[in-house]
Amino acid sequence: MFDINKIRKDFPILERKITDGNKLIYFDNAATSQKPKVVIDSLVKYYENYNANIHRGVHKMAEEATCAYEEVRQKVKSFIGARNEDEVIFTRNTTESLNLLAYSLGELFVNEGDEILLSEMEHHSNIIPWYILRSRKKIKVKFIPITDNYELDYKSLEQLVTKKTKIISLTHKSNVLGTVNNIKKIAQIAKANGAVFIVDAAQSAPHLSVDFQDLGCDFLVFSSHKMCGPTGVGVLVGRREYLEKMPPFLGGGEMIRKVTFEDFTTNDLPWKFEAGTPNIADVIAFGVAIDYLQNIGLENIYKYECELTEYALDKLKQFDFLKIYGAKDCNKRAGIITFSNPVVHPHDIATIVDQYGIAIRAGHHCAQPLMKKLNVSATARASFYFYNTKEEIDLFVYALKKAFDYFAIGACNELIKGKINAKQNATTTR
Amino acid sequence: MFDINKIRKDFPILERKITDGNKLIYFDNAATSQKPKVVIDSLVKYYENYNANIHRGVHKMAEEATCAYEEVRQKVKSFIGARNEDEVIFTRNTTESLNLLAYSLGELFVNEGDEILLSEMEHHSNIIPWYILRSRKKIKVKFIPITDNYELDYKSLEQLVTKKTKIISLTHKSNVLGTVNNIKKIAQIAKANGAVFIVDAAQSAPHLSVDFQDLGCDFLVFSSHKMCGPTGVGVLVGRREYLEKMPPFLGGGEMIRKVTFEDFTTNDLPWKFEAGTPNIADVIAFGVAIDYLQNIGLENIYKYECELTEYALDKLKQFDFLKIYGAKDCNKRAGIITFSNPVVHPHDIATIVDQYGIAIRAGHHCAQPLMKKLNVSATARASFYFYNTKEEIDLFVYALKKAFDYFAIGACNELIKGKINAKQNATTTR
Amino acid sequence: MQNKTLPQLDDLYKEIILEHYRNPHGREPLSKVNYQAEGMNPLCGDEVKLTLQLDSENDKKIEKVHIEGHGCSISVASGSMLADILKGKTIAEAKEISKYLKEIMHDKINDTEIDIGDLEALCGVKKFPVRIKCALLPWTTFEEALLGHEHVEIS
Amino acid sequence: MQNKTLPQLDDLYKEIILEHYRNPHGREPLSKVNYQAEGMNPLCGDEVKLTLQLDSENDKKIEKVHIEGHGCSISVASGSMLADILKGKTIAEAKEISKYLKEIMHDKINDTEIDIGDLEALCGVKKFPVRIKCALLPWTTFEEALLGHEHVEIS
C-alpha cells in the first residue's frame, strides 16, 4: 500500500545531484515540501490549455478555469472536514490567513483592554499580526508558557483565559519542537470562556489527518507549499457565523457585489475575502496535491513519519552531547527533530551536511521568542516527509558525525563532550 | 524583428481548439494574458530542480532559490525604471498592492477630514481599498470626472486637488476605455499640492514602456498575470522615503528583524513588506516573462497593438449601430475596444462569438461606477495583445455579424438599426 | 479557419426565446403589490425587479406579475415567461414550477411532470453552464420575494 | 550512495579559522570605550557586540578591541581576527582593511596589497555565498560603530 520506491519516483527533484555524486537528501520539509510530478503537470496543463481569468468570463476557457478553481474549494472542504465550501477561503499563505483574521476580527470585536492569547511556541506569523493589531487597538498579547517537556502548559492556559480574552490563536503542531497540541481540549476551554479560537495548522495539515469540525475550533489556517502544493496558496477555513459578520480585509474586484460612487456592498462568502485576480493556476494545482495526499492517505503518512523519527532519534543517541528539543514520544513530535550542541554551531552543521547533499535548516526557524525560551540563539532542524527514507537518515547521521569530527580535531573532542570549558581548553592547546 | 508567426509559436495555448475545428482566438487580454512556453518551463524547472524556501536557508537549493528570486527584483527594477531594487516589493496582485498602500499610508498620515482623489474610470481595485480606509478614518473619497471624449477632465482635477488631498490614486490606462492618462502632468500637480501620487499600471505595464522615475509618481503597481507571467504575483514600486516610514501591512516571517515576547522590529526594505513564504516559483517565472517582453520590446508591442486596434476599429465601422467607447485616436486607446448596442446584450454577443472560439469579455469589467457614468449596465470588450493578428480580427468581425444577424431575424433588423423602438416593432410582427 | 456552422447556438437561442426577448411580457403596472424583490447578478450586472399581485379574494393565487430590469436575452426571456406562466397559479404551484426549472437546469432527475409551456425552450441553456444563472435570475428573485414576505410574517 | 570526500569544506574551515573559533581573541575588557555597536544577522540570529578603545594620546589609533556575542565558527573567527588585526591600526588603516575584505568576498577586483594576516584564511568563504554574511558581520558592525560615533559628532 505505502510503496516508498513508487512514491519517490513521483518526485522528480529527488533525482537532483547537489554536489558531485551526492543526490539530494531533503530534510527541510517543515520549511517547504517538494512537489510530485502530477502537481507540476497540472500547472503546465492549465497554462497550455485553459488559462483565463475566472468568475466574470462568459467564454469557454473562463468557464473551465472557474470550474477547476471552485472544485478545489470542494476538495479542501472534504480534506479538512469543513461544513461547507463557502467557509473555505483562498489566501497566499498561512501568514496572510492569520493577518486577515487579526485585521478583520480585530475590527469586528476587539477593543481596548481586551486580550489575545498565544503560546511561547508560536511561529512569527502567529505573533506579529497580533502585535500589529495591538498597535491599532490598545490590547494585551499574552503567551501561554511551555513546560519542560516542550508541551503547552495547560494549567497556565486555564489561568490565562479570562473574560477579557477575545481570541486564542495557537499552533496545532510546533515547527520547532514538533509538539502536537491538544486542540479539542483547548477548543472547549475557549468555548467555555467565549473566546474565538484560531488554529495554525501550517505544520499539521501536511502530516496529520486534520478535521476542522472534530477539532472544534473556529478558524483553521494552512499553506499549500508545505503539503506538496505550489507556493502562493494559503487556506483559511472558518465558521460562517463569524465570516458573515466580519468586515472585508482586502478590497477590489471579485469581493464586491455592487459598487457606486458613494459606497459598496460585499459579495457572498467565500468571495467576500478573495480580492483581485486569484492565484488561479496554483489553486488548481493545489487541488491535485490534495488528491495526491489523500491517495496515499494521511494516516499512512503519519505512521511512516513516526517510524522515520523513531529511527532517527535512536541513531542520534550516539551523539551524547546533542541536546534534542521536543517530546520523547515520537508520536507527539512526528517528523521534526531540532537539536543543538555546545560546540558546532547550527550553521556550520548545515553547511557541512549540505556538502553531502543533505538539506537541513539552521537558525531561529521564525520562532525567536521560543529560541529565547529554550535559551539558544539558533538550532539545527531536520524535518521529514513521507518520501524520505531510513537510508537517507543513515547518511545524515554519517554526515553529522563528520561535522562533529571536523570541529573536534585534537583537544576539541574533549570540548564537545562538554567536559572542559572552551577557554581553559584553548589556552592549554595553544 | 517583430515576427508574429514566430511569436505565436511561443504560446502553446494558441493551438487550442475551443469548438469543433475552431482554434482559440483570445481577445480577453485585459483580463489576463496568455503565457509563453519559456515562462511555463521555468515553473517546471524550479519545481524539478531547486524548490526550497528562501532567505533563511543555508543549504544549496535554498541559496539557488533565494538568488533566483532576488534576481527578479533586479529585473523588475530595470524593467520599470525604479531607482533601486529595495524599492520593489512583491505582492499577490495589483489589488493587494493597492490595499497595502491604502492601509499603510492610511495609518501613516491620513486623518479625519482628509481627502483621497480617484477618477471615474477606476477599476474596483482602486476604489474599494479607499472605501475601506474611509470606514476606519473619517475621510472623503472624491472622483475626478471624465470628459465626453472619455478622457480625464484635467481642469476638474486641478480644482479637486486641495490642501486636504492626501493621496491621488489613478489608473495609468483604463481597462474599459483604453484611455492612457497623462501621468507626468498629474505628478506635477500632485507634487505642487503635497499629495502622494499612486499609479495603477495594471493595464499599462504590459503594453507600454513605463518608466517609474520618468513618470514622477510616488508609487506604481501592476500584476504579473496580465503581462505573460503567472497568476499570483503583483508588484509595488515605491519611493524609499515613504516605504521606510510606512508601518508594515502583513506581519509574519521574513518581514521582521527581531521578535521578542514584548515587541518586534521590522526588516529592511523590501522584505519589511513581504510576510511569510513568498510565491517563489511564480516570482521566478515572472522574471522570465519580463525577459521575454523585453526581448520583443515594449515599443514594438505598443506599435503593433495600435495597428491591430486601428484595423479593428475600421472594420467595426460597418456596424453603424454600435456604440464604441474610448478615444478616437488609436494611439490613445491601444489594444482595448469596448462597445455596446441597443439590441444584442453583451452577454449574448460573448456567447455567440465564443462558439467561433473567440474569447471576449462582457459585463461591468470591475468598473461599475464607470458603467453608471456611461449609462450602460454592461458592455462587451475585445482586448488585444501582441500575439493577436488581423486575421483573428477578421474572424471576430465575421462572428459579430453573425451575432447581429442572429438576433435580427425579420423585423428585428430594423430594430437593430435603432429606427423603431422595440415594443412597437414587436407588436406589429406578432 | 474557423468553423462556420453553429448547431449549439440554436439550442440556446430558440426562436421563442428571441420573441420573448424582443417583446417581454409582464411590463404592465400592478394595482397592488403583495410580494416584491430585486435580484441582481453581480458578475454580469443583470438586474431584475419583480412584484407580485395576489388575487384579491383568495390570497393564495397570483393574479399578475410585474417584472422589469435589464439583462441578456436569456434572463429577459426567462422573466417574460415567468410573468406568463405564474399568472393564475397558486403560490404552491408557482414554487413547484420554480423548483422544477432549477432541477432541470442543474441536470437533476425529476419525476414530476409539469406543463411548463414556453419554459421548455429554456432547457437548451443547460448546455451553456455560464448562462444558467441568467435563466434562473428571475426565478431566484421570485423565491426571494416570497421568502421576504414569509420572513416578515415570521418575525 | 553519497560521495564521502569533501574537498570544498577544507577551503571553508581552514585550521586557523577553527583555532580562532575555539579560542576567540578580543574577549578582555577595555578600560574605556570610544566606539561601539551591536550587529545582528536577522536571518540566522548571530549577534556581535563590538567596542573600541583608542590610544589615549593619539585618538586616531585603535588600542584595543573587545568583541562578544554568539554565532557560527565563521563569524566568531572573523571577529577574533578583527580584534587581532585592528589592534594598533589607525582608523583610516582599519577602514581600508574592512573595505578590502568586503571586496574580496564579493569578488571585486582590488589592486591594493594589504597584509591581512590570518584574515587571508577567510577568503575560502567566498565559495559559500550564504556564509559571506557570517564572515562580514563583525566588520559591518565595526563600520557601524565608527559611523555611529561620527554621527554623534555631526549632530
Ligand SMILES: Cc1ncc(COP(=O)(O)O)c(C=O)c1O
Ligand atoms: C486597471 C486595473 N486595475 C487593477 C486591476 C486588478 O488587477 P488584479 O486582479 O491582478 O489585482 C485590473 C485588472 O483586472 C485593472 O485592469
Ligand SMILES: Cc1ncc(COP(=O)(O)O)c(C=O)c1O
Ligand atoms: C507553525 C507555522 N505557522 C506559520 C507558518 C507560516 O507559513 P507561510 O510562510 O506559508 O505563511 C509556518 C511555516 O513557516 C509554520 O511552520
